[in-house]
Amino acid sequence: QQATNDCYRQSILTYKKGIDKSLTELMAMPGQTAQSKEAIERSQSTWEIQVQNTCRDFACFEYQFIGRLTQINRLKEQQGKNNASAQPIKADQCLAAWVHAYRQEEGEDAMVTADQSSEWEDWCRAGKLP
Numbered sequence: 001q002q003a004t005n006d007c008y009r010q011s012i013l014t015y016k017k018g019i020d021k022s023l024t025e026l027m028a029m030p031g032q033t034a035q036s037k038e039a040i041e042r043s044q045s046t047w048e049i050q051v052q053n054t055c056r057d058f059a060c061f062e063y064q065f066i067g068r069l070t071q072i073n074r075l076k077e078q079q080g081k082n083n084a085s086a087q088p089i090k091a092d093q094c095l096a097a098w099v100h101a102y103r104q105e106e107g108e109d110a111m112v113t114a115d116q117s118s119e120w121e122d123w124c125r126a127g128k129l130p
Contacts, residue, residue: 004058008058008059009058011062012058012061012062012065015062015068015069018069019068019072022069022072022076023040023044025076026040026076026079027040029080030129032079047064051064091121091124094120094123094124094129095117095120098129098130099112099117101130
């Protein structure tokens with residue numbers, strides 16, 4: 001029984017990491033407004049409470065985590081399709097937006113390093129905007 005429980009714990013932790021990663025990616029997708037992010041957070045909180053209140057064994061937790069991960073990934077896919085129809089931002093515009101956001105935060109004279117620029121270019125390729 002202990003080995004079975006340990007296996008479930010490991011599985012649940014893996015799904016939890018997947019949920020956290022997918023939620024982070026969903027929240028960072030272009031087109032997310034403050035309202036949509038708040039709705040996602042509320043949905044996640046409601047789901048967590050519901051799972052805590054209804055599940056009594058590891059199998060239930062695992063089943064719920066699998067379902068939630070699937071649901072979040074579908075939302076990401078749908079959001080990606082919605083954004084695909086929008087006018088794509090050019091790479092140089094995206095990088096300029098990151099530089100502008102950085103300088104707003106750190107001051108107009110803030111120096112941008114090559115490492116920062118490379119990281120922002122990677123983010124731009126991934127579709128992330130400030």
